[in-house]
Amino acid sequence: MSTGLWRRISLVAAFVIAVGGVASALYSYAHTQALEQIAQRGRSDLALASDRLRAELQRYRELGIYLADHPLVTLPVFEQGLNELFVRSMDKTTALDVVLLDAEGHVVSNAIGEPPADWSGAPFFQRAMDGALGSFHAYSPRFQRRAFYYAAPVFGIDRSVQGVVVVVVDIERIERDWRGGVPVVFFTDDLGVVFIANREELLYLQRGTGKTSSSASYEALSLRPFLSYTVEQRGDLELWALDAGRYVPARALHLVQEMPVIGMRAEALVDIAPAAKLASLQAAVVAAILLAFGALLFLATERRRTLTLVNQRLEDRVAQRTAELERAQADLVQAGKLSALGKMSAGISHELNQPLMAVQSFAENAALYLERDRVPEARANLVRISDMAHRMGRIIKNLRAFARQEKEPVGRVDLTGVIRSALELSEARMEREGVSLVWSERETPVLVRGGEVRLQQVVLNLISNALDAMVGQTFQCLSISVTREPGKVTLCIADTGPGIEAPEKIFDPFYSTKEVGASEGMGLGLSISYGLVQSFGGMIRGENAPEGGALFTVELQPWQEDSTS
Numbered sequence: 001m002s003t004g005l006w007r008r009i010s011l012v013a014a015f016v017i018a019v020g021g022v023a024s025a026l027y028s029y030a031h032t033q034a035l036e037q038i039a040q041r042g043r044s045d046l047a048l049a050s051d052r053l054r055a056e057l058q059r060y061r062e063l064g065i066y067l068a069d070h071p072l073v074t075l076p077v078f079e080q081g082l083n084e085l086f087v088r089s090m091d092k093t094t095a096l097d098v099v100l101l102d103a104e105g106h107v108v109s110n111a112i113g114e115p116p117a118d119w120s121g122a123p124f125f126q127r128a129m130d131g132a133l134g135s136f137h138a139y140s141p142r143f144q145r146r147a148f149y150y151a152a153p154v155f156g157i158d159r160s161v162q163g164v165v166v167v168v169v170d171i172e173r174i175e176r177d178w179r180g181g182v183p184v185v186f187f188t189d190d191l192g193v194v195f196i197a198n199r200e201e202l203l204y205l206q207r208g209t210g211k212t213s214s215s216a217s218y219e220a221l222s223l224r225p226f227l228s229y230t231v232e233q234r235g236d237l238e239l240w241a242l243d244a245g246r247y248v249p250a251r252a253l254h255l256v257q258e259m260p261v262i263g264m265r266a267e268a269l270v271d272i273a274p275a276a277k278l279a280s281l282q283a284a285v286v287a288a289i290l291l292a293f294g295a296l297l298f299l300a301t302e303r304r305r306t307l308t309l310v311n312q313r314l315e316d317r318v319a320q321r322t323a324e325l326e327r328a329q330a331d332l333v334q335a336g337k338l339s340a341l342g343k344m345s346a347g348i349s350h351e352l353n354q355p356l357m358a359v360q361s362f363a364e365n366a367a368l369y370l371e372r373d374r375v376p377e378a379r380a381n382l383v384r385i386s387d388m389a390h391r392m393g394r395i396i397k398n399l400r401a402f403a404r405q406e407k408e409p410v411g412r413v414d415l416t417g418v419i420r421s422a423l424e425l426s427e428a429r430m431e432r433e434g435v436s437l438v439w440s441e442r443e444t445p446v447l448v449r450g451g452e453v454r455l456q457q458v459v460l461n462l463i464s465n466a467l468d469a470m471v472g473q474t475f476q477c478l479s480i481s482v483t484r485e486p487g488k489v490t491l492c493i494a495d496t497g498p499g500i501e502a503p504e505k506i507f508d509p510f511y512s513t514k515e516v517g518a519s520e521g522m523g524l525g526l527s528i529s530y531g532l533v534q535s536f537g538g539m540i541r542g543e544n545a546p547e548g549g550a551l552f553t554v555e556l557q558p559w560q561e562d563s564t565s
Helices: 003-068 082-093 123-129 171-175 273-343 345-371 375-403 415-433 452-469 525-535
Strands: 097-102 107-110 134-140 145-155 161-170 184-188 194-197 229-234 237-242 251-259 264-271 411-414 436-439 447-450 477-485 488-494 539-544 550-556
Touching (some): 003 145, 003 161, 003 171, 003 184, 003 237, 003 264, 003 273, 082 097, 123 145, 123 161, 145 171, 161 171, 171 194, 345 375, 411 415, 415 436, 415 477, 415 488, 447 452, 447 550, 452 488, 525 539
Antiparallel strands (some): 097 107, 097 161, 134 145, 145 161, 184 264, 229 237, 251 264, 411 447, 477 488, 539 550
């Protein structure tokens, strides 16, 4: 494999690994956040379940206190309606039994059945005899179910404890509406035994051996070991992994709330599977987005690489032909200039021939004046010969400057001098064709950024086109003006010809309104002029003047001493 292919494969592998790292980090963060939310809801649910159990048991606690202060409850028993009171209280509160004990713990009266004869050893009885409210929970062999006991002291006239009222609560009836609820909630005592739960399979499970206590009695039962589980600590959260059947979550958040009032601890197992699913979904979505973005980026990179290779080949070909195109462009510009010189050849010949004939005549006259010793007249002829020579030299200088190929960079050019030179080259034709000139030459130079020869070619081409357009017109007038504005110098050349037929096409190469095959040109003059003006950083446009004829506007950048070429 090539080095480039190995490099691309390495980049793709690194990107996939990076995406995996980002997805893993996002999963961990999202899972932690979801666990915090689940823990918050779980604590609320556990607090609600604890309050509900406390409220249910509170009814029986208050019943015991109420009966202990009832007028019928006295020791010794004098009223015949005591048993009926206990039965009504049991029926209204769904208690298992209501029992009245004397100070020795013997049963004086109860609502139903035959209770144990001696309750003196019960811890709730002993606490009630001390004047406090006693409570107790245990499995009741008598009722074959779990029971909770509340014991309220019965005070005599001298405020001494004469007996105890015991309310026996049916725990299974309280649990009935909780079964199958979410989350899993269970209550354990100080022996670690699950005494109350909303999952029946958790009842009578014992965690550890517990501590020695007389608060619970399971003598008639065989307790089972608690569930086997492993603990994972995630910050202040405790996560359990366990196998307890289909109704207990395999992975759960373990929450605890102490309930010292009833001597138990409330615990909850909250399913954390939704947190893992949510975190996995978020990580998968982000990974998919990143992979899709990476795939698009890879395709775009590959496409760009392919385009770069193609462009490099094209650039090599372009580089090979750039020199040829530049030479062809230079030759085309030069051909345009030579074409213009060809069109002006007749006028230039006349412009040079006339001074030459005058020079010959003045020279012959000067010789005759010298032979006759007429020095002043001879001097005057020699002065005229000098003027004619200067005129011919100026014409030749303009022709040589116009004909040469300019290679100098953009620099400072006097626009007034450029216009003057172009008019001198066109003067003979304008006189021959009777063209009027409107041009007020400025006394001070108008300096612009450009090339002198190239700018002269542009001006001469516009003047020549204007003269061509006015051929055959009754009134022929060429108007030239130069204006200065902040940031630009504007040259306007207007004629009185028929105007421009398609202004939007006049700068297109080979576009011409002249007859095909005519000697005037090939339709390249304005296209060349457009490119030359743009090379100076300027702009040229052509339009029809409101009063008729064509108007060409050339905008150039003014020369500043700190400007660079």
